[in-house]
Amino acid sequence: MTMPTSFRDDTNLTGRILIAMPGMEDPRFARAVVLVCAHSDEGAMGLILNRAMPDVSFSDLLEQLEIKTEDGLTPVEVRFGGPVEPARGFVLHLLPEDDEEPEDGVLRISPRLAMTTSRDILVDIAHGDGPEAAVLALGYAGWGPGQLEDEMAANGWLTGESGEELIFAPADSPKWDIALKAQGIDPSTLSTMSGRA
Template sequence: MAGHFDNSTQTNLTGKVLIAMPGMADPRFERSVVLICAHTAEGAMGLVLNRPLPEIDFGDLLEQLGIATDGSARRIEVRFGGPVEPGRGFVLHSVPEHGDDPEGRLRIGRTLAMTTTRDILEDLAQGHGPDAAVLTLGYAGWAPGQLEAEMMQNGWLTGEGADDLIFGPAHTDKWQKALRAQGIDPSLLSAAAGRA
């Protein structure tokens, strides 16, 4: 079945968050929290949750895309989603628990989805659309086996993707909050932490 592993030795991390461990080799992901949107045998794709782009205004972005607003546009936060395709937008948003997913929408969890089509931006520009939404530019991608290798090297810890991590604005606290949710005191971690 597409999108799911049939190998019982691998874990599908779709809908989970990755929490960068101290000593993360890639500075683009230092102290980052990443929502895994898709994880298959072909690799993984995720969106960074705690890197706001305050210099990019959602209204200005709509204008650049030629999407008309009538003054009722929702105030949507724009974030750095990752280093791959930084000009491409992804809207993370809430969805009803039941119902069909239209083309361009990838359901990540029971009430969470990612949409890449222009129509969601048009809805948000008119004051409509999902209750909770953020726009990310770019994404994080891993080749087959790459994410698993990084996890084995203590690059990432996994956790649950709570709404406050996904939609909340307290970006400076998200890394610590994600660690504490796993029962880990961030002040006790060091870059030289070993594996048990």
């Protein structure tokens, strides 16, 4: 998928979040908060930010991948990123402040936020040389050309600004409420509405 020329193009949702409306018909996305990692006329790709995978630990995944860890490894949150390719891992992470051009295989989402599927970042994290903040998502959410726009027009999603605190916070359950409040919306008021325009 091609990257946008600008992170702030109003028609391009790359780097923004999608907040599922109460009328969301797909149960996999009920109360979901999704970070849009890439969006173009070819479609969109995103990662769900608020679906923990309590039965999967980062250390277990590293062991399965035969990556040795250093003592005192800071655990990385593992989340269900979406229903597409659920066995594939995606690492959302912060780039260094002075990073002008990320390495090959790294998709820049915003000036400081990036995503990669590279095993190398897992090795770096395991050895204590990883990024300032990271989260691992298994699977992703995908939309074909015009599909996301149609869902938004049907009042399935509300868009908003993302933030590092929301993306990397370890507590998943309050993220939907937090994301709505950040847009100036009281979740208790919204939940009484049908979710249809």
